[in-house]
Amino acid sequence: MKADQAKKVDFIRTAEKLKTQLANLEKDKNGHLYNRKSDFKVEYSLLEELEHSMTVSRKTEKAKILQHLSKIQNNVKRLQQQLKDVKPTPEFVDKLKEMMEEVENAVNAFKEEQRQIYEQLLKEEKTTINELSVFERKVELWALGSSTSEKVLKLPSARVSVDKTLENHLPEEVLEFERFLQRTGGRQGGWDDYDHQNFLKVWTKHKGRLSYIDEALEYLCGRTKEDIEKHDKWYQEFLILHERKKESIKKWKEKQQQEKEGNLKEKEKSEKMLKEEWLQHEEAQKQKAEEERKRQKAAIEAWKKQKAIAFAMEQASQVKLEKEKEKKHQKEHQRQCHMKLLLERYTLQKKEKEELEKLEKEKREEAEKEERKRIAAEEITKFQERDLHKLELRILQKQAKEVEKREKEKRLAKLREKVETHLTRDWSRLYKPTKGWEERIKGVAPTASEPLLRIPRRAVPAWRQGL
Template sequence: MAAMKTVIMAALATALAAAAAGQQQNDSCSSTAGAGRQFQNWKMKAEQAKKVEFIRTAEKLKTQIANIEKDKNGHLYNKKSDFRVEYSILEELEHSMTDSRKTEKAKILQQLSKIQNNVKRLQQQLKDVKPTPAFVDKLKEMMEEVENAINAFKEEQRQIYEQLLKEEKTAINELSVFERKVELWALGSSTTEKVLKLPSARVLVGKTLENHLPEEVVEFERFLQQTGGWQGGWDDYDHQNFLKVWTKHKGRLSYVDEALECLCGRTKEDIEQHDKWYQEFLILHKRKKESIKKWKEKQQEEKKRNLKEKEKSEKMLKEEWLQREAAQKQKAEEERKRQQAAIEAWKKQKAIAFAMEQASQLKLEDEKEKKQQKERQRQCHMKLLLEKYTFQKKEKEELEKLEKEKREEAEKEERKRIAAEKIPKFQERDLHKLELRIVQKQAKEAEKQEKEKRLAKLREKVEIRVTRDRSRLYRPTKGWEERMKEIAPTASEPLLRVPHRAIPAWRQGL
């Protein structure tokens, strides 16, 4: 959230600086603006590097979480496990916690989207800066709204983190109690006996004891291994009878005679040797108990010291976090004051720039008025010149028109004179042509009549008049009759062949 707030403030500062730089036209401030832009570029690069590092760390943590989830699910959802009944409770708890995480994530995303929309709206307002008090008040209100939303979100997250820290501390305390119980179980005598009775595990237990237990405990266990266990190599019945007699006489030598009577098959040397073993056993066992007691006290003190150190470190971390939070708040307050001062300076600068702009606008309007007045004077002068030129042109055109009319009148008179001279000649020529045409026409008509007469004589010579005879259609022609006369056969000879004329080459095959 601090990074987001820094980005918002940087964006606001950049926008205000850009708005102020756009209004200033002084060359002396160009170097300062360039240095400011370089500083902003460096700051943006640093923030970009922080973002990249944060994203890389987040991806790494995400991969670790995925691996841990995979291992956890392998144990938790394994249906062949012997602890399936106990794991089912953990499974239900896992589902409920997953649902709560999803709900909390959706809530956080909604809050962040709201803050992001407010920031975008603020950036949109900064794109169109107006030098008015209402706009500055609106901008201030929007900044305070964004800052309040960010502070509320941070406060809510801080409370959630404090609750999680308390739960983590409680869980750590419970785990330490369980670890202590497990250690006590490992140091218990019954467990040690069970482990020692396994021949295959003696070497491992010896190594474990030597590595983790006090020296007196290791010595006692080694003594038991070397001398035959808790009964010194005797069977349980003989050892119990020995203990009864030895306890009855409280370890005095007078118990030997009674022990010989109770322990059949045991000699006096065996009893004395067993007595020495038992006395050494008691000494080592007592030292073992004292050592375990001291070890437990030491562990308890170490636990208390670790808890104190942890509480102290947590307290230091909390104080450091509070100091850092206070420093961030102070920095944010300083940044806000700096932004406020920048806004005030920007307002003053805008007012000065507005006054200068008004003055320059008035100057421009005066110059424009002067230019318009000069333009009007020039237009009046041009109008007068144009009227004068138009008048002169009109007079010139009238003179040219009069001259043209005179010239045309003279030409017309000249044409009349020439026509009067040429008309008799033309009339004579036309009369001669008319007479020639009449003569040619009469010659053509005479020739045509002569031609008609000749054609009529020819028609009379070649004209044939034929009467209509329908029967001649059925009669043979003269040519056919002549042909039949030539080839007609005699009645006495039989007709063997009908003669035919030769068929032309062009008609063969048709």
């Protein structure tokens, strides 16, 4: 368990480390890609679309994996729930077996799917690394500049002196092929590896027909049609000389094979003589081995006899032990039977005792139940009498209120008879002045009949009099 715990801790630590590394890589990528986005808007928009599609696919794949894992986890939890309540029945065992197979198949299918995905990713990674290495090589060649490439193309075409020993031992076709390579700039005709590989791809696609030149111009940036035609002539001559070299090497190998076969025949003769001598020596060794085998056989027979005696003694002791074991087993069986009888007797006594206690308990409960019924009946009678008394009091109170109400109505009727008056309506009173108005106008003299003697004016101050 400690080892498993350590593995889990290492796995979690590695996952966190990779997660941090991924975040840093994404940060660097965004910094490199989008710093000068305005300069290369079209290219960066394509990169943005590609990144968005890859992010969506990654999230979809993550959700799918989580869904698959949750399904496996639910199956495992359901299996654990089933294992908590184990039933020793064939149906339950078959059900458990089916659930375990389902979980195992789900896990295996998930592993196989992930393995295929990882293999595909590894292939894509390898392809991407190869493409990046090609692009890096091409960028390095661009960095060297045109001066270096011109120096490579303007190499002296003088023949490089071949060692005299090689000229004596190698075929003429091989020497001619090597001179051709030295004269024309190696196995790529003076071109760089990237351009030569693109030329070969297009040339192979069109099988050497002249229709390949237009397509080759698309792949070979900086190369003209005349350069491609010259390289085509060089490549055809290269194939012819290479074929001649292969034929001469094949003939040379056949000659060497014939010489080798002659040497093998001589070697076989010497080996045959050595084999005869070895057979004689082997015969002597066989005789010696036969004598040794007989001696060992006698020793084995003696050992077998001793082994048989020891086995017989062991069997006798084993039989004795078996008898003692059987007696011991019988005694143990008798003791278990005795204990079983005692246990059955004790169980029977306990059961009878429990039944007696149960009967007594039932009788006691029945008596208590009857007592409760009697008490309930008495209480019900008391409650009924109390309710009847309250009802009578309520009826008497109601009757007293009605009597008091009738007496009150009689007294009111008598009072109304005493104070009741009969009045008649006088409509002229509406046009007459009231008593209050008459009293008010008694001391007021009429003003309309007397003349106005003096008009009231405001007083003039002393300092303004005479002005």
